[in-house]
Amino acid sequence: MTHEIAIPKLGLTMTDCTLVDWHKSDGDRVEPGEVLFAIETDKITSEVEADGAGYLRRYAEVESTHTVGSVIGGLYATQEAALSAGIDQQEAAADTPAPVVEEIERPFAPAAVDKGSRQRVSPLARRIAREAGIDPRDLTGTGARGAILRRDVDAEIERRGKAPAETTGAAAAGATGEASRRPLSGLRRSIARNMMQSLQSTAQMTAFARVDMAEVVALRKACLAREADTGVRISFTDIVLKACAIALARMPEINASIIGEEIVSWADVNVGLAVALDDGLLVPVIHNADRKSLVEIARERIDLAARARSGQLERHEMQGGTFSLSNFGSYGGDFETPLLNPPQSAILGIGAIGDEAVVRDGQIVIRPMMMLSMTFDHRLIDGAVAGRYRNVLRSLLESPYTMLADLR
């Protein structure tokens, strides 16, 4: 019996990847849990461990591209069997596993082409894009395997035509003398693509609410007093993040996504936290934040943020988020309209905490106030549901000790 080695899905949105390394050779003995190969997607290289035992036969070459589920190798009962395994399996691995069954019946399936991992742009699309001053790397392809076709460039030209303010080409700028011009970094390109995709693929609405943070300020003060015991400096962000997680656990309709034609509710509450870098932004994820203590959350946040800034995050640490939190208050903002991180359906932006005059029991009093800016995907979340979530969140923040009730 052969144990098939298939490309695992390593993230919610992962569809394909490039095989970048085999850690074992043909005929090698492999035990479950041993690192077997490495794959790469947009940002990250991941090592994949064996999920079975046997002698290895590699079907796929390094640098080949595969879709999730593609069989790239086999584990055989004996070394001899592995080494004498037929070319059929290797050929099977050369292409995607899914090709429609009916095509096998006719001998006219198109030849497998362009297995490289580089972006696919048709020559015509490339030409038209160049003439229009558009970088095809900014575009999302709608052709086979994401190929950018003429229609994609045409759509972009039309879009820019409707939004002249967003001119980017040198000719369109109309200004004389560019200050500088430099290529997009890989990270910037990835952010640009994600942001565009966010706006193009969802229906975003942002709502705002004021929260009285007096109790949170008091809580944090108490925590700081105990910093020597816990060994960690708990921030306002940690407390808000914890509140968000508890509110999400109470309201699974927010902790959900539209995937294709279906609504998926996520079992875990994983909160992504935007971390600003010198050139860009990463969103590491604090998994199961609803089940973690403030101290645990704070420790994780400090570690993730540090490693994000030094480029040492691993793939799994940036994946699986079901909700995001962005603290723009740290650079002085009050309210903004944050963009969703698809397929998440909600993101919360928090502003700076500042003393304001508010009315309490008929009296004007000074309270430390903060603005919540919550963007949600209006395709999935109705305004009333979003409002309920905000209310839960506000009540948790205004009476943080009630979070104790939800601790597990």
Added chain:
Amino acid sequence: MTQDPISLYRSMLEIRECETQLNALFAQNKFPGYIHSYLGQEACAVGICADLNERDYVVSNHRGRGHYLAKGMALKPMVAEMLGKETGICGGRGGEMHAADPELGILGGNGIVGAGMPIAAGAALSAQMDGEGAVAAVFFGEGASNNGSFGETLNIAAAWKLPLVMVCENNLYAEMTPFADTVAQPDVAARAAGYGMESEVVDGNDVLAVRAAAGRAYARARAGEGPTLLELKTYRWGGHFEGDPRKYRSKEEEAEWKALCPVARYRAHLLDEVGVEGAQLEALETKIAAEVAEAVEFALNSPLPEPRSALSKVFAGSGAAPDC
């Protein structure tokens, strides 16, 4: 083309001189490509062509200079063609195995052994349709008689009574293999009977005997009585090509055949039987040697065709290959 006794000698001398001087040129590395020498077979070409005229067709093969000259091709354009020069009769693109002149009925040589016979049958078919008494003669070696085209030609020519004379120059060696080693029946002429064709075996080193046999074949052809297969027994003095070490045969055999030299035999005939003066022949020999030398000089001094000319004449009626 050559009627009187001296003309026959002149024609044989021209071939002999040409082959001798071109071999020397080859030895000096001044000759491009292969050279397939006709030395020793002069009586065949001259005897066969003696009584042909311009309306009659000759189809040659890879060893064709004797045929071209005997059928009347001028020395200079012929030699220049052999050297691949622009002044050659085909502009130099045919080379050593290909020369032709439609005006003289010379339908070309060939680089493919056996390919000329069907073409000659087609020329004979044309002549038959014209009904003006023209004939076609095709030269081929005994080696080509083992090619399928030989049987196909014998059959259809006999069946259709084509005015075709099939001239087998049996020089004993099919390229570098003794003919006798490859056949059970070494007389090529004997094969004609199976196809219902007339045939004759002739001493190929006796120009008068060849001419006489050819005359009988032409008479039959012109009278509509059909084709003849002539087997001319002769000997190729050189190898298949110049530089062939000829390990497949003995020096003694070569000496025996050289003693039967067709040119010397006919010279002796002219002196002894016809009564021609020796001085007259010597003067002719000097003159022919000079003419050939002049033709070789002309060819050596002629330019090579422009490489770009390779793109022209792929098709009739268009100046260039379609892709240019």
Added chain:
Amino acid sequence: MPSKTFCWAIIDAMHEEMARDEKVFLIGEDVAAAGGAFGASRGLLDAFGPTRVRDTPISEEIIVGMGVGAAMTGRRPIVEIMFIDFLGLCLDQIANQAAKTHYIYNGLFKMPLVIRTSTAVEMGIGPHHSQAWESLVAHIPGLKVVMPSTPRDAKGLLKSAIRDDNPVVFIEHIAMHRNKEEIEDDSDLLIPIGKADIKRSGTDVTVVASGLMVARALAAAEVLAKDGVSVEVLDPRTISPLDFDTIAESVSRTNRCLVVSSSHKNFGFGSEVAAEIGERCFFDLDQPVRRLSPPFTPAPFGRQFDEFLNPDTDDIVAALRDLMA
């Protein structure tokens, strides 16, 4: 206008040209008394007599070779090789003699020779009678290779071939023999060799189809039209020299191209078209050029194999939808 079958269009073309020029004659196996193995020379023996319409022995090399010799000496022969599968028996005369004589002898000879031959691809008669060898002969410089897909094209192209001073391999598909088309009564109906014909105009994708595939491509275009896709169908008619100008012009407009032929994919007609488009139209391409051709196998005996191995209308539709995705 009278409606003619493909077969009678061939007969009419030869009849008219033989009447026009006494240098034209026809030889081949079964062409005279039998009227042609497929009936494509019926009536010619009676009309022109046994000197100009003549049965030969089964000797392919001499059939073509005599055509070469006769063409070199002023005649305009039409020689028939019954099946294109038999070309191997006379390839020297075709490739080395007919194709090269004008060139080797620097234009001293013309070669007004027509080699008529038939292909029976998809007719279920086995490995030696079912081959598409147009690509094989198209590889030889000096030959013209013509393969009509309609009766009118067949007539006009054959008449042009007979009047051409170059050797032409004229390929007739037996499966088309009964196809009918209206053909004007014009003894000078000449369709130029080397000129493609746009059988259906379209704007979204070009199908270059030859021989049997032309009709299927047109049927597929009809299906795609219902999807709102406008398919241009281009029949080169002449395989060599191929009319790349018309093909390139079309693909530059449509930006997509599918090549469909009965010729094997490997080193075949489709490869040639695709490569040339790649060189000429690369920056006009929005999708890779696709080829639909039989796989690289011989053709076994039986229609079920033919149906499996050869592209049909559904295959063309599927490939087109793929290209439009």
